Amino acid sequence: MAIKNKTRYAILGVLSLMSGSGYDIKKFCDKTIAHFWNENFGHIYPVLAQLEEEGLISKAASSKDERRKEYSITAKGREEFCKWMMEPIEFQPARSELLLKVSFGSNIPKERVIEMIKLVKQRYESRLEEYRAMEESFLKNKKESEKPESVYWIAPLRYGIIATEAAIKWCEETISRLNG
Amino acid sequence: MAIKNKTRYAILGVLSLMSGSGYDIKKFCDKTIAHFWNENFGHIYPVLAQLEEEGLISKAASSKDERRKEYSITAKGREEFCKWMMEPIEFQPARSELLLKVSFGSNIPKERVIEMIKLVKQRYESRLEEYRAMEESFLKNKKESEKPESVYWIAPLRYGIIATEAAIKWCEETISRLNG
DNA sequence: ACAAACTATATCAGACTGATATATAATTTA
C-alpha cells in the first residue's frame, strides 16, 4: 500500500470523544481541529462505511430522523486507534506554493514578489489574531482550562500561534532583504 | 476542476532555469527545493507529456543516449509560468499528524505523548543543523551569494530555519506543560 | 570481472481534494 489512510484515525479520534453522524464529525473537525486538520465529506462517508465493515465503529439509526445514522466507536476501534496513537509520527512531504514561487522569483519583477509576500503576511496576521482570541477565550473559561486534558487542546493552538509568529517574522525579514 | 495541478508549475519553474530530462528535473528538485517541495516520478512523467502536448515545453532526443529526452521551456511555457507566478497564493489545507495525535492525547498515557514529542524534537533539531550548514556554505560561496538572484534561494532556506526553530520552541514548551 | 550505484522512463493502486447534486428541516426576513 502506498499511503496510509489518515482519515480513518481522524474519524476514530473524533468518535473516541463523541458519537454522531458523518455530518457531526465534519462539524466537530471544522470547529476544533480545522487549523491543523482538514476533513471533507468526499472522504468521510466512504471511510465510515469501511470502518463499519471492519467492525471498528457501529451504526445506529436515529429514531427522530430516518436519514440520520449515528456512529459510535467499538472496543475494537478504540484498540486500533490507540495502536496508531502509539506509533511514531510519519514523515510528511512538504508542498509550499509560497516558497516555490519565492524560489523562482527571478522570473517576475522584484516588486511583485514583495507584493506577494506582503499579502501573505496580512493573511498570517489575521490568522494570528484568531488564534490569540481562541487562546484568550479558552483561558478565561476556567471550567474548561483547568481540566487535566485541556493541555491536549491548548498545545495545538499554541503551535498555531508560535508557527504563525515565525512565519510573520520571515515575511518581514524577506521583504527587507528584497528591498535592501 | 477540483484541484489545480501544481506539478505543472514546479516543472516549468525548473525548466525556466535549465533544460533536462525528467530524471534531471527530479534530481534538481531533490537537491534544491526538496525541503519545501516534493516531486516524484509518478507525476513528473505524465505531466511532462501533457506539457509537451500543450506546447509549453519542447522535447529533443539526445545524441548520446537513445532513451534520454531533453525538455526545454518554450516562449508559451514561459508566459504561462509567469502568469501563474503573478497569481495570489492559494490557501493550502493543513494536515499535521503530530497535532492530530497531540489533540487526542488523552487516549494514551501522558508519558507516551511526551516521548512522542521528544522524538519529533530530535528530528527537528537535526533538520535545523542541516539547514544551518546549507546556509553557512551558501554564504561562504561569495560568487553565488553575491548574485542579485541569490535572495530567492536564501529566503526559502531562511523559512526552513525560522519555522524549525519555532517548532523546537513549541516542543519544549509542550513537554514542560505536560510535565508540570 | 563483478557488484553496486546511477541514470532513465513508466505504471498502478490507493489516498485526498473540492466541487457538485439532492433533499428535508428549521429559521429568518420581507
Add this chain to the structure above:
DNA sequence: TAAATTATATATCAGTCTGATATAGTTTGT
C-alpha cells in the same frame, strides 16, 4: 404567512498526489 435562507445529511466524481514497484542500460569501484 409565504418566501428565502441556512442548517442538516448523505453521496458521487473527476482530477491530483503519493509511494512503491518494474525494467533496463551505463558507469564506477574493488
